[in-house]
Amino acid sequence: MIPHVDVAVVGAGVTGLAAAWAAEQKGATVAVVEAGANCGGSIQSQHIDGFLVERGASSMTGSAALMRVLGQLGLRDEVVVPPTNASRRFIVRNSKLCPLPSSPLGLLTTPALTWRGKMRALREPWVAQSQVSPEFESVAAL
Incomplete structure (x- = not known):
């Protein structure tokens, strides 16, 4: 039997994961359904021959709102700033x-x-x- 959920999110790309997180922050029970083998949608990282290869978007603006959300998710220390x-x-x-x-x-x-x-x-x-x-x-x- 499938348990009751308040919100079903189709797709575990960045937008789907953000929507699921936002709904959960408001107290909703959330289920995320993804057709692919990995979360992240078109954004994937691979190490190939010693190089980091980013598939999909590879940059973002470091707005205060984004940094606040990354902090709430415990991901702020994961932000990689390109070397000068x-x-x-x-x-x-x-x-x-x-x-x-x-x-x-x-x-x-x-x-x-x-x-x-x-x-x-x-x-x-x-x-x-x-x-x-x-x-x-x-x-x-x-």
């Missing part, structure tokens, strides 16, 4: 290593991003943060 001498960063695109641009002009000429990706990156400073409702929406309400 690591001035070049790379991604793999179409099976090729591409340096990430370090300037707005480099952003326009890099093979690391599609044209759509370049335009999205250029718009980023003007994109408003989405406002998430403080109330939980149930599947039944959909």
